[in-house]
Amino acid sequence: MSGLKLFRTDTTNCGMTEVMPRLAEIEADVQGLIEAHMETLLGVRFLVSEYSTGPVHGGRIDSLGLDENGAPAIVEYKRGTDAGVINQGLFYLAWLMDHRAEFEHLVRDRLGVTAASQVLWGGPRLICIAGNFTRYDVHAVREHRRSIDLVRYRLFGRDLLGLETVASVSGSMQVARRARRQPVVRAAADVQGAAMRELAGAVDEVLLGLGDGVNRVERKTYRAYQRLRNFACLCPPQRSKLLVYLKVDPKEVDLVPGFTRDVSGLGHHGTGDLEVQLRTSRDVERAQDLFRASYMAA
Numbered sequence: 122m123s124g125l126k127l128f129r130t131d132t133t134n135c136g137m138t139e140v141m142p143r144l145a146e147i148e149a150d151v152q153g154l155i156e157a158h159m160e161t162l163l164g165v166r167f168l169v170s171e172y173s174t175g176p177v178h179g180g181r182i183d184s185l186g187l188d189e190n191g192a193p194a195i196v197e198y199k200r201g202t203d204a205g206v207i208n209q210g211l212f213y214l215a216w217l218m219d220h221r222a223e224f225e226h227l228v229r230d231r232l233g234v235t236a237a238s239q240v241l242w243g244g245p246r247l248i249c250i251a252g253n254f255t256r257y258d259v260h261a262v263r264e265h266r267r268s269i270d271l272v273r274y275r276l277f278g279r280d281l282l283g284l285e286t287v288a289s290v291s292g293s294m295q296v297a298r299r300a301r302r303q304p305v306v307r308a309a310a311d312v313q314g315a316a317m318r319e320l321a322g323a324v325d326e327v328l329l330g331l332g333d334g335v336n337r338v339e340r341k342t343y344r345a346y347q348r349l350r351n352f353a354c355l356c357p358p359q360r361s362k363l364l365v366y367l368k369v370d371p372k373e374v375d376l377v378p379g380f381t382r383d384v385s386g387l388g389h390h391g392t393g394d395l396e397v398q399l400r401t402s403r404d405v406e407r408a409q410d411l412f413r414a415s416y417m418a419a
Contacts, residue, residue, distance in 0.1 A: 125285070127277050142275040142283070144252045148200040151274060154282065155196065155250060156184055162284060163248060164189045164350030164392075165196070168231050174216050182213045185224070187232065189392050190338045190345050191241040192268070193217060193224055199251035207261055207269065210247040214267060217245060244268045244292050244338060248349075250284075259288045268292040268336070270349055286349050291336030317358045323405050324363060328353050331416040343391040352419035353412060354391025362400045365408070366393035367415035374411070380404065381411070 127140040145151045152170070159167040165186035174180040184196035195217060197210045217224060221242060229237035246268040254271050262269045271287040328346045329335050338345040343366075346353040354366040371383035371394055385394035393415070397408050 125275075125283065127281070127283075129278075140277045140281065142277055145200055145274075145276060148198050151200065151250060152183055152198045155198070159184070159186055159196075162282075163194075163196070164347075165194045165248070166232060168227055172227075174213065174220075178216050180213055180216065185227070187228055187236065187240070188246060189351050190340055190347075191236070191239045192338065193240060193242070193245040194248060195246070196248045196250065199249070201252040202255065203251060204255065204258070206249045206251055207247075207258060207265075207271075210249055210269070211265070211267065214245060214247050218242075241338070241340065246270065248272060250274055254287050262288045262290050265290070266292055272349065284349075286334055289334035289336060289348060291338070317363070320363060320399060320402065320405070321355070321358065323402055324355060324365065324399065327405060327409060327412060328355070328416075331413060335416075340391075345391060348416065348419050350419045351392045352415040354393055356390050362398050364389075365397045365399060365412075366391045367395045367397060367411055368393045368418050369395040369411055369415045371395045380407065 125142075127142070128137045129140050130136075131138055145154075155162060156167055156170055159165050163186075165188045168185045168187060170184055172182040172185050174182065182195055183198050186194040186196060188194045195210055195213050197206055197213070199206050221240075225237045225240055228240060248270045250272045251274070253273060258271060262271060268291050270289045273285045273287050275283045275285075277283060325344075329337070332348070334348050336347050338347060343354045343356045345351045346355070350368070352368050356364045356366075366384070366389060371381075371385060374381060374395060376383060380398055382396040382398070383394065384396045389396070395411070395415075397411060399405055399408065
């Protein structure tokens with residue numbers, strides 16, 4: 122990582138030893154490590170490695186997956202800095218959009234019929250993982266109308282991996298802006314009028330304001346807020362409350378009946394094991410530390 126330093130405490134001599142960062146020996150080492158733990162690291166369910174795009178197209182996608190919101194995900198790896206990684210990924214992304222049925226067939230084979238029927242084609246993702254990126258890469262990502270994440274990796278010692286999001290852009294950003302008048306907010310207007318509409322808007326503003334690189338993804342049953350992985354999911358209002366699901370361990374929270382609830386193991390829309398119930402703007406203020414903790418965890 123560019124400015125990150127990692128130290129190991131020496132309990133014997135009461136000292137500190139710096140753990141020096143390094144790149145992988147070969148690109149395949151990075152790919153193998155990510156693919157083996159893709160859902161934990163990226164929030165993406167792994168489908169297949171080195172997927173051939175056929176003799177006419179003549180390509181081979183490093184990794185294909187399906188993210189936690191149902192969006193197709195292409196993951197490309199580079200050991201160090203490679204100016205061609207974004208263009209290569211976009212080349213494969215264009216192929217993917219022209220071969221939706223083939224991808225859905227792959228999802229059905231690996232993850233089942235339900236997952237295949239819920240593939241979200243509105244925002245397919247390209248995740249580029251490399252030793253470093255140039256400022257031109259970051260600029261190029263912001264100019265494209267695609268969902269692209271640039272992720273810098275470093276290996277520390279023999280058993281530590283660091284991932285840093287350098288840039289993240291959602292290709293569905295225009296849809297997300299319109300969505301303020303669509304799924305969540307429209308439902309609020311139907312159910313409880315201006316009060317719920319204002320509350321949903323306040324939650325949206327707080328979650329987007331937590332930091333750079335927060336993207337919104339619209340699904341029929343929830344709105345996801347993500348920075349590489351989901352950190353919050355906002356559901357359409359019930360009669361008198363909003364439900365937000367966070368990536369916070371409920372065991373580390375003092376649960377308050379009527380405000381926070383452990384939903385690990387319970388079915389619900391969106392992702393996250395901590396349910397937060399919001400009824401007033403005061404509840405939004407109470408929840409901000411939880412929002413921030415989930416954002417940091419992602």
